Amino acid sequence: MSGDHIHPEPTSFLKKHVFSVDHKVIAKQFLWFGLFWLLIGGMMAMMIRWQLANPGAPFPVLGQLFFPSTGGVIDPAAYNTLFTMHGTIMIFLGLTPVLIGAFGNWCIPLMIGARDMIFPLLNMLSFWTVMLGGAIGFYSLLVPLGASEAGWTGYPTLSTTVGTQGSGETLWAIAVFFIGASSIMGGINYLTTIIRLRAPGMKWSDLPLTIWGIFFTAILNVLFLPVIGSAMILLVLDRMFGTNFYVPASIMSGATGGDPILYQHLFWIFGHPEVYILILPAWGIVSDLLSFFARKPAFAYRVTVGAMGAVTVLSAVVYGHHMFTTGLSAMLGESFMLLTMIISVPGEILFLNWLHTIWKGSLRMHPPMLFSLGLIFVFGLGGLTGIYLATISTDIYLHDTYFVVGHFHLTMAASALFGAFAGVYFWFPKMFGRMMNPLLGKIHFWASIVPITMVFCTMFVSGYAGMPRRYYDHTSAEYLRDIQWLNEFTTLWAFLLGAGQIVFAWNFIRSRWWGEKATSNPWEVGTLDWQMPTPVPHYNFKEIPTVHTGPHEFSNPRLGPDRDWISQTEEMPA
């Protein structure tokens, strides 16, 4: 154990707040970093929605600033950049840092009773690598020929020099590579810490489900981020050094040809697990929070863990469902369809366990609970509509329409975001020593769930009507003109959704400095992180605690009538 060499707390500002190796500081760095990019990515979404509802009209106010050469109008190239960077930013620079970087770093040592991550320096390096990736991504927005325009999926040959000129696309690939490297470092660190540094007495079955979610995500990160990394290296080689991994011979006359489909395989071998990389931490957090705020043990803990594990394993073998229209053979297609449908079984089990957990509980409707219940709702919508897309015969029509956009936003964006919000509202008192305003939290919840449902469910309708995605202007196709009003409707709700997030931003900033002081365990839960004083002392635990009970022993009759929870460090009364 590292217990014998505790370094004194650094005193210089730089060492304490910037180049810190303390997991708590790194967690906050990831949180601010992720929230900043969520803001940028969200603003890009607003611009996308504006263009779709008012094709060719100058974007109000900010348009003159961002698109001066066109008088504020978003031109087709800028539009392609917007949705490309919106996807890339939200996934890699927004949700990943918040869900995995911030909560992973904050929760793992505190919840398993460790003084820090097992590799603190690697932890710091992980943050600064994602920072580098973010900086490269940001810089790519400013280069002369414009940033990446090939979609967040970056399919060749559009993403090679055949389809996009300039350095924007190359910088995009390099940025994704660095962000991936950061996730691998984090993953290795998380796995090793969870395996090696659990407090004495803490069995695997005593881990909070949050930690299990992060554990499975870390496995996927370590296994599959290297695949996207290599795909990006090949892309950079194709763009800069004249190789032809993705460019077929028919285009580059005389050269030995490659295959653009190779990239799609590499991308989706990573890309499908990526969906679960984002959703598993959210599932873990929500599985815990439902139990904490229903004052009931998490229903069938082991089954929940098993289901998350099954999803982790299956996520590696379903990626072909992204490629049903590429010319995948019938046999491969049917295999992927079957495997995709099988992955719904652990999903159903999770739903049953969540619903069972809150059944006959004593529900405290605080903001973290609201967002957890909200996740069940939006993930239900998103998960069930996945059946249309897993089924080849319906996917043939729905592929690359707004139906897909609605589906994946509800699953990997809305659900992951709700998990992230639940986590922020929940851990904020421990992180910053102050409570977030519960009333503003509730307003934020209703201002999120109603618009988010309206926005993405309307997309199901427009997708079903045959509206293709990534179109600059749907009124260009005659048969889509009749349903253009759906775009206007979606945009209206999208702006309301954006406005709802201002409530969160205000609440976050205000509470950070002027919020009501938090007690050390305001939610009355038993996990180790809430047993220590607020603010959490340097090196967390002077004495490493011994764990005696599980994380969800709520309302146990043996606790007597006066309290309904017990600390994990306490022995259960006989």
Added chain:
Amino acid sequence: MSPLSRLFSPFVSAVAACRARWLATPAALLLFSAAVSAQEVTKRWGPTEPVSTYGHRFDSLFNLITLLISVSFFIVLILLLVPVIRDRAKPGKRASFDHGNSLHDKRFTAIVSVIVFIVLDALVLVIAMRDLREGFWNDPLPNDPEVVRVEVLGQQWSWNFRLAGTDGEFGTPDDIITINELTIPVDRPIDMNLTSKDVIHSFFLPDMRVKRDANPGAVNEMWFESMATGSFAILCAELCGFAHYQMHGEVHVLSEADYDAWEAEASRLALLGYDENDAEAQWAWAWQE
């Protein structure tokens, strides 16, 4: 409690909870309006009537999935709302203590997931496999004289079509080459070879309910059969650059007699206008079955 009654107990309690009028009324209204609005949405803002033989298969399976998931989601919603309304924390109220680790609980979870898998996934899977084998993956036979063959070449940002003309051979002077306009006969299988000159495109016929990528460097295949005459939209469904949204065309489906006349005339004109030095027009490839 017997395993069976235990199995249904949450649903029974849910129904019991619904007996309270204040919950049953909105629930019934919700279900009713959901059913009505789903129908209304489909009728008014859904896609156009399916035109191809495959399109009807798509529509019926789509509607079946919609029905199945609506029922599932409604059940989830009830099971979510009942505790949210009924089980709020009150002073002195204590949650029931249940780890859910009993054999009964595990059996319940297992049985429900298997039932859901069979009713939802397996059913859809079986129908989908049947539809695909009978309507999409069964490419027309190589020597079937009924089949009309089309070579489709995508490029930034238009669709090039090549019909074999009256001699039935590709790469001959009477090939009919068109841009963004495809003319085909009704009630005959249309077999397509698709590829691309530059980036990936995706050939999308919304009214036929079919779509296939046109990849550079390889030839992809797709077939469909239109059951009605008329003009229908062609779109590109895969991002292919900044004018992606303008890459659309029209497919004109003619009656058999009209098509024969059109083909003879177009082939004759193609022969007249043939220029062997026009390299741009020589893009035919050997037909791939």
